[in-house]
Amino acid sequence: MNAVAAEWIKLRTLRSTWWALGVGVLTALALTALGASTVISRWEPGQTGEQAAMGIVVAVYVGVVLAQLPLGMLGTMSISGEYTSGMIHTTFVATPSRSRVLLAKACVLGGIAIAASLLIAIPGYLYGHVVASGFDPTLPPAGAWAVIGGGTLMIAMTTMLGLSLGAIFRNGVVAISVLVVLMVLVPFAGRMLPGGEVVNRILPGYPALQLTEQMPDIMPDEAAFAVLGAWSVIPLLIAVLANKRVS
Amino acid sequence: MDMIEVIGLTRRFGQSAAVDDLSFTVTPGKITGFLGPNGAGKTTTMRIVLGLDRPTSGRATVNGVPYRALDRPLTHVGALLDASAVQGGRCAEQHLQWLARSNGISRTRIGGLLELVGLGEAGRKRVGGFSLGMKQRLGLAAALLGDPEVLLLDEPLNGLDPEGIRWMRGLLKSLAAEGRTVLVSSHLMHEMAVTADHLIVIGRGRLLADTEITQFVRPGMSLEDTFMKVIEGSAS
Ligand SMILES: Nc1ncnc2c1ncn2[C@@H]1O[C@H](COP(=O)(O)OP(=O)(O)OP(=O)(O)O)[C@@H](O)[C@H]1O
Ligand SMILES: [Mg+2]
Numbered sequence: 001m002n003a004v005a006a007e008w009i010k011l012r013t014l015r016s017t018w019w020a021l022g023v024g025v026l027t028a029l030a031l032t033a034l035g036a037s038t039v040i041s042r043w044e045p046g047q048t049g050e051q052a053a054m055g056i057v058v059a060v061y062v063g064v065v066l067a068q069l070p071l072g073m074l075g076t077m078s079i080s081g082e083y084t085s086g087m088i089h090t091t092f093v094a095t096p097s098r099s100r101v102l103l104a105k106a107c108v109l110g111g112i113a114i115a116a117s118l119l120i121a122i123p124g125y126l127y128g129h130v131v132a133s134g135f136d137p138t139l140p141p142a143g144a145w146a147v148i149g150g151g152t153l154m155i156a157m158t159t160m161l162g163l164s165l166g167a168i169f170r171n172g173v174v175a176i177s178v179l180v181v182l183m184v185l186v187p188f189a190g191r192m193l194p195g196g197e198v199v200n201r202i203l204p205g206y207p208a209l210q211l212t213e214q215m216p217d218i219m220p221d222e223a224a225f226a227v228l229g230a231w232s233v234i235p236l237l238i239a240v241l242a243n244k245r246v247s
Numbered sequence: 248m249d250m251i252e253v254i255g256l257t258r259r260f261g262q263s264a265a266v267d268d269l270s271f272t273v274t275p276g277k278i279t280g281f282l283g284p285n286g287a288g289k290t291t292t293m294r295i296v297l298g299l300d301r302p303t304s305g306r307a308t309v310n311g312v313p314y315r316a317l318d319r320p321l322t323h324v325g326a327l328l329d330a331s332a333v334q335g336g337r338c339a340e341q342h343l344q345w346l347a348r349s350n351g352i353s354r355t356r357i358g359g360l361l362e363l364v365g366l367g368e369a370g371r372k373r374v375g376g377f378s379l380g381m382k383q384r385l386g387l388a389a390a391l392l393g394d395p396e397v398l399l400l401d402e403p404l405n406g407l408d409p410e411g412i413r414w415m416r417g418l419l420k421s422l423a424a425e426g427r428t429v430l431v432s433s434h435l436m437h438e439m440a441v442t443a444d445h446l447i448v449i450g451r452g453r454l455l456a457d458t459e460i461t462q463f464v465r466p467g468m469s470l471e472d473t474f475m476k477v478i479e480g481s482a483s
Contacts, residue, residue, distance in 0.1 A: 002319075006349035013341040014334070086332025089299055090389070093326050094349040096298045096315040 003095050003104035011078060011108055020077070021112070024070030025119050032063025032124040040132045052135035056128035057144040061151030061212045063124055064117045068158035071116060072179050075109050075162030080172035098243040105163055106236060113159040117152045146221050150211020153225065157204055157232040158183060164235035168242045204231040249275045249396040249428045251296060255305035258291050258452075265291045267452035268305070273430045273445075275396070278423045280443030280460070281432035284478055288452040289432040290328070293399050297326055309397055321350040325390030327400045330382040335375020339366055339385050342374055343392060352393050360388040365414070379406030387415075397428040404433055416442050436471035440464070448474065450481045 011017050036059040043055065079102075082088040095101050129137055140148075161182070165175035183205065190199035197218060200206035207224035209215040219227075251273040258266040266288040273279045281289050294300040296307040298314040309317065309324055317323050333342060343357045361370045364384040369377070374385065383406050390398060400419075404412055412435075419442060423429050430447075433439050439446075439460075446463050448456040455477050456463055465473045 002349055002351045006345045009341070009345040009348055010337075013338075013345070014336045016336065081334060085334045086329055087334050089328060089332060090346065091349075092299060093297050093328075094321055094346055096317075096320060 003100050004107050006094070007078075007101075007104045007108045011112070014081075016077060016081075017074060020070045020074040021116060024067035024074075025116055028063045028067035028120045029123060031066055032060055032120060033127055035059055035062055036124065036128045037131055040128065043132075043135065047135045049136040049138040050141050052132050052137035053140045054144055054147075056125060056132055056137060057140050057147050058213045059128055060121050060124035061147050062214060064120045064151045065154050065208060065212060067116060067120060068155045069180070069183065071109075071113050071155055072158040072162030072183070073176055074112070075159040075164075076166035076172055076175045076179065078105055078109060078166065079163060080166040080170060080175055083166075083170040084172065099240045102163075102167055102236070102240055102243055106160060109159045109163055110156050113156040114152060117155050121148070121151070147212050150208055150221075150224065150228070153228045153232070154204070154208035154212070157208075157228050160232040161204070161235050164239040167239035168235070202227060204228055249310060249426070251397060251399070251428060251430060252308045252311075253292065253296065253305075254307070256292065256295060256302050256307055257304045258288070258295060258300065259303045264303075264452050266295070266302070269449065269452060269454055270305075271447050271454060271457050273428055273447070275428040276423060276426050277444035278419050278429045278431060278442055279445040279447060280439045281430055281447050281449075282434075282436075282439065282474060283432075283449040283455075285434075286451075287449045289449065290401055291452075292449075293326070293328065293401050293430075293432070296399060297324070297328075299328075319350045319352075319393070321346070321352065321393035321395065323393070323395050324397045324399065325393065325395040326398075327383075327386040327390045327403050329401070330386035330403075330405070331379065333374050333382065333385070335373060338371050338373050339377075339388075340370045342385065343388060346389055347392055350393055356392060356394075357388075360391055363391070363418075364388045365411070380408055380411055383407055384411070387418075395427070398422060398430065400429070400431045402432055402434070404435055404438060412438060436469070436474055440470035448477060450478055453481070455481050 039059050082091060091101055092098060162179050165178050169175040187203050187205035190196045190203065201219055204227065206215060207227040210217055211221060211224050253269055253271050256266050256269045257264055269292060283289050291300065295302050296309065296314060314320060339361060340357060344354055347354050347357065361367055364387050366381065366384050369381060383403060387403060404415060407415060419429055419431065443460050446456060446458060446460050463473060464470050
């Protein structure tokens with residue numbers, strides 16, 4: 001617990017944390033508002049209240065997923081900054097268990113990612129409700145939970161992946177480049193190649209888009225959640241092992 | 248049992264041994280100077296004691312156990328290695344806050360410690376703007392945070408002004424007088440001559456001397472001269 005509290009102090013006392021969060025949340029909110037208005041203005045008048053509620057949730061979680069890269073970078077910087085400055089040695093003197101340090105960072109960042117997703121989703125949802133008031137939206141239907149869960153897991157996963165890559169490469173520029181390649185370039189290239197379907201299934205991007213109803217289903221939702229979960233946990237385990245290496 | 252013990256310690260980097268079958272014990276109640284030319288293996292030894300590096304063979308213990316086995320280690324051991332290895336974006340107070348929290352140490356100590364090391368005015372300033380001497384003082388505050396019975400200080404005098412050096416001498420003496428174990432490395436022989444009670448001298452990773460300073464210094468010679476002789480003698 002001490003380690004988690006210490007990591008939280010470290011993160012909140014760096015200005016770059018608030019910049020990353022501010023940029024991520026504000027751009028996502030702006031785009032959510034724009035996107036929701038556009039989508040809602042195109043709805044057929046016959047939408048039921050339930051369809052409208054679902055539509056708002058879907059529009060909002062597109063926005064949430066947009067904030068993933070700044071959060072992934074925050075994850076990376078939370079450890080690569082310590083390696084660059086050499087302060088990681090002070091951290092390891094204070095908390096000799098390196099896996100405990102990494103897991104403490106993961107807890108704090110996971111919490112921040114979920115908080116950020118709510119900071120985008122809740123105002124976005126309320127805004128969507130106002131814009132779509134003509135359709136009398138109900139409370140979100142049961143089907144909305146996959147969207148909410150998928151979007152939240154996606155942003156948390158990217159944050160964890162950023163942290164893991166930072167811990168593995170110990171260099172911010174390298175780690176962020178790999179993050180962008182994994183999250184943006186490989187899925188993009190994968191879609192063009194023959195067999196891209198398979199690549200899509202095992203990369204984190206498509207499962208998240210499927211869960212947030214942006215792409216047609218190519219796998220059961222459970223499988224999509226499992227892929228996202230694996231991308232949050234497996235790189236972290238690799239990072240724990242890589243951190244046992246002495247520096 | 249407030250001791251640092253190094254037992255048959257060897258650390259190789261590739262072919263060459265930075266620390267070579269080194270054994271010594273640092274005991275409480277006095278200041279032990281850790282001397283040796285550049286590259287002798289002082290920092291490597293201290294890093295291994297702190298669990299930052301693993302020995303090729305042999306071991307090091309603090310209070311009888313490996314460093315990594317200590318619970319809330321900062322309350323037992325205070326260390327100052329590379330004072331400039333801090334993130335510049337935080338202010339001095341915030342740096343000490345996370346460090347205290349990591350070991351469940353009350354943050355009420357922070358203000359007094361910053362006063363003690365002469366950073367009372369600079370506590371709210373960003374560490375990035377600190378001079379080397381100010382970082383050294385912050386590092387010392389960090390080392391004292393947990394009121395530890397054992398201190399490992401790697402060249403703590405670097406960057407300190409004359410007033411700072413004199414102040415450090417007094418502080419180290421009072422810490423030792425309180426019964427703490429104090430291991431200090433330095434290249435400043437004149438300073439060590441008036442500060443240290445005991446000396447551990449190493450060269451090329453090997454132990455050259457482990458003795459009271461009064462026994463080490465040869466009659467009619469300064470500590471510096473004796474040190475040079477011992478180093479030359481070991482090289483031939
Ligand atoms: N990570 C490393 N990789 C390779 N060699 C290393 C590493 N760390 C230390 N060494 C080597 O180990 C030897 C001892 O270095 P160390 O830093 O312990 O010396 P020192 O006594 O602290 O010297 P100084 O007085 O200059 O600080 C040196 O030859 C150094 O080059
Ligand atoms: Mg050194």
